[in-house]
Amino acid sequence: MATLLHLDSSALPQGSSSREVTAVFRKAWExxxxxxxxxxxxxxADPLPHITADGVQALFAAPEERxxxxxxxxALRTELAEELERADAVLIGAPMYNxxxxxxxxxxxxxxxxxGRTAGVEQPxxxxxxxxxxxxxxGSYAPxxxxxxxxxxxxxxxxxLGDMLGLDVDFIVPELTLAHSVPAMAALVDKSDASRAQAHEDAATKGKALAARLAA
Structure with a gap:
């Protein structure tokens, strides 16, 4: 059976638009x-450490000299690379912060x-x-x-993701997610709701279609 690597990064455990949509995609997949x-x-909730000199220098040292x-x-970098390599599909929640x-x-x-492994080679x-x-x-950052x-x-x-890791990247973009909570955006509530509904529909459709494609 196929393996999905699912990453969420919103700081909000509840009320997160990106988490809502990744959950819809994941349910369709499952x-x-x-x-x-x-x-x-x-x-x-369980953040990874930022890259350090040890993480960089380990790549250039022989195992017995580390x-x-x-x-x-x-070991951490290897674990994360293996998770990515094991996945048949990847799902990432990436809200815009600043x-x-x-x-x-x-x-x-x-x-x-x-x-030399996940990037920087002809075939990552x-x-x-x-x-x-x-x-x-x-808000909206559309063309x-x-x-x-x-x-x-x-x-x-x-x-x-695309150029360095060589992944086949597709986006779902829920916009205007603050319209219900920011008074100055009140006129955009209908557009926000429409964007949310479209994102949920896209997630359900794409999750199901991708899972079916990989199962074929």
Whole structure:
């Protein structure tokens, strides 16, 4: 049976738009694969350490020459790389924080990107893995909007997930998620609701379709 690697990074344990949508995708996936495997990491509740000198230098040291700290750092990076390589599909919740991704997700990326293995080679070790990113945001950064040039979530993740790791990246983008809680956005509530409904529909459809494709 297929394996799904599911990462959430929203700091909110409840009321998170990205968590809502990844949950819809995952349910659709699990309905198709009741006996399948889900590798789940809540990067906000159980954050990974940021990359350190030990984690970097361990890659350039022979195993027998690594310090205890380097060996531990290398073991973590290897564990994360193996989870990515084992996955038949990847699901990532990536809300926009201050125009970019949460630092918890950036920590995962810095640990899992291993030059010569998962990146930096002609055929990265997880190349081609279908990856769905739920890139929620409180406002709108769509083409033609005033803040279009401040959208650094999908543009960054296209580069790092697609170009570096070689993953096959697709986005679901719930927008205007703050419309119900920010008085100045009250006029945008209907558009927010429509975006939320579309994101849920897309997640259910894509989760089911991807699971069926991999099972074929």
């Amino acid at each position: 309905d198709q694969h009741p006996d399948g495997t889900v590798i789940y990491r809540d990067l906000a 310090t205890a700290e380097q060996a531990a750092a290398f 125009f970019s991704i949460p630092s918890s997700l950036k920590a995962w990326l810095d640990q899992v990107i291993i030059m 070790s997880a190349a081609g893995t279908p990856t769905t990113v739920v890139a929620s945001r409180g 033609g909007t005033p803040r279009e040039d401040s959208e650094f979530v999908t543009t960054y993740l296209e580069k790092v």
